[in-house]
Amino acid sequence: MNGTGNTPDAPRTSDAPRTSASPRSVIVVGSGPTGLLLAGDLAHAGVPVTLLERRPYGISNLSRAFGVHARTLEQLDARGLADPLIATGGTLTELRLFRRLSLDLTTLPSRFPFLLITPQYEVERLLERRARELGVEFAYESEVVGLRQDRTGVDVDVRSADGTVVTRRAAYVVGADGHRSAVRQAVGLPFPGVSVIKSLFLADVRLAEKPETVLTVNGAGDAFAMIASFGDGWYRVMGWNRRHEVADDAPLDLDEVKEVTRRALGTDYGMHDARWLSRFHSDERQAPRYRVGRVFLAGDAAHIHSPAGGQGMNTGLQDAANLGWKLAAAVQGWAPEGLLDTYEAERHPVGKAVLRSSGGLVRLARAQSPVLRAVRAVFSAFVDAVGPARRKAIAQVTGIGYRYPAPRGSHRLTGTRALDASLDTGRLYESLRSGRHLLITPDSHEPPATPRADRLTVAHWTTPRRTTVLVRPDGYIAWAADAATPETIEAALSAHLG
Structure with missing residues (x-):
């Protein structure tokens, strides 16, 4: 293909020396x-x-x-x-x-x-x-x-x-x-895409007063600020000021960082000795x-x-x-x-x-109109009060809630993230450190005979379970079945491991 990936077997156009490399690299x-x-x-x-x-x-x-x-x-x-x-x-x-x-x-x-x-x-x-x-x-x-x-x-x-x-x-x-x-x-x-925030600043600073938590975040009016600890006495400050949106190369000094931080957090924690100051914009x-x-x-x-x-x-x-x-x-x-x-x-x-989710959060955080502020208040109250909505928000932000498409008729676990569990080979995620697929069967099952030892680790649940699962190296379930037979297990292994 050529540079755009559309034409097979395009002639080489570079006269650059060619290094030797493995075709399997x-x-x-x-x-x-x-x-x-x-x-x-x-x-x-x-x-x-x-x-x-x-x-x-x-x-x-x-x-x-x-x-x-x-x-x-x-x-x-x-x-x-x-x-x-x-x-x-x-x-x-x-x-x-x-x-x-x-x-x-x-x-x-x-x-x-x-x-x-x-x-x-x-x-x-x-x-x-x-x-x-x-x-x-x-x-x-x-x-x-x-x-x-x-x-x-x-x-x-x-x-x-x-x-x-x-x-x-x-x-x-x-x-x-x-x-x-x-x-x-x-x-x-x-x-x-678009620029969702046109002007943010970053600064690495010392603080005379230590914040109560390792991450301090808040917005007030036109100002937003976040302070995170490096753990070595230095702190990273990120913020924006809706009243002062400027180009990335516009000058930035510590006084501006302190002023926005005070407006957003109520204090600048005695900020001093900035070792780095920079502006950037945030795109989606x-x-x-x-x-x-x-x-x-x-x-x-x-x-x-x-x-x-x-x-x-x-x-x-x-x-x-x-x-x-x-x-x-x-x-x-x-x-x-x-x-x-x-x-x-x-x-x-x-x-x-x-x-969508990160963009929605930042737009609600920056809400200025009465309508958007009302939407933010309703959204916050709904998520706070409704258990399923709160759990969904947590799952999405933390990444644990995403699942991958599964073939029609698959077991309900197929495509979901594998939960850590105790196995006879150790914890599930410890057992994935081989980089191979992980087949987990009930303890009454004999390990299946398979020539795929370089691609597969076999383990048993240490608690009573009837479900057999095949976990991919990235910790997602490729296949699952209740009361699986040797024949169904072998068919699954053939489909997923060749």
Whole structure:
């Protein structure tokens, strides 16, 4: 295909030197959380993977994400990373959306009934260390300047810091290279959307007075502010002032940050010694497709959201968890027909739902007209008073409520997130650390004889249950049956594992 992914077997147009690469390899572009998780998963599955990053090496403390939700922690738990990450931050058991509405996270049916507040760079450090230990090849100062694909692979033109351009080839390419994604542009996908907040500021500061919680958020009138702790004496402040919406490159000083914070929170906590000040704007955008041939998009390259609810980084990490094992199956030759298509079918609707929910929250938070303020009050009262509405809101914000499409007639558990449980091999999410599918049967069943040992872990429930389930490596249930027979189990394994 050519750069837009529409014409098979287009002639090569680049004279750049070509590097030798395995046709069974994958190139991931972008070393943020999404790219790091994906690259690590591929390497863990035995797939050669190269991670290209345009920037020089270094984990920046300037990232905006601070919240890690329950579903993301479950995904990290399946990689042995949740507990080390929790040790880097603090937890919140109540998520306040508006002055009159807060969500009690202690009711979450999860091992992680809270929101973890920790800087994005702590997530990146853990994921980078894992990726390096698993053998991922890192190539920094490597900018994608061209891309072509055919029936067997993808050629990527990569420019290094000295201006040299080489062509790397792989079986598949994933663009996890942010909202200005070179990969997305190379395959000709648009990125439609709007700016939902035209002017926000960020600042890293010291505080003379310590806030009561690790995350302090509120809005008042035209002002909004959030303060989150780095855990080392520094704090990240984010805010906006509806009366002062300016371009991203407009000057910003600490006095402005303090004034908006006082209006929103009632105090600036003795803010001083800013080490970094910046402005940005918040967009809502989503690519119409997440796949063009052998090229995929994930994370901010595929969708960007307002900061409301802290769902951006979390959604990208869950994209990676969904895609990694599927790409590994395709590269290794056992993927059932159509498996790669399920990535877009499953994750695009989730990205769209996050776009709507986060956008709705920020619009209600910024409500100025009497009508919108009344809508916000009614919405808050309804969610607070009605149990199912409250549970749905919590499930959506934390990511635990999303389910994937299931074939007609499937068991009710098919497509749902697997709850952690005690097995004879350990906890369910501990048992997923192999990166393989997990077949869980009642304890009276004999383990099925199967040649798929490299793709399957077999376990038993340790409590009386009659349901047999096949859990995917990303922690979602691929198939389930009550009172399953050896024949139905074998049919399920054949359908999902080849």
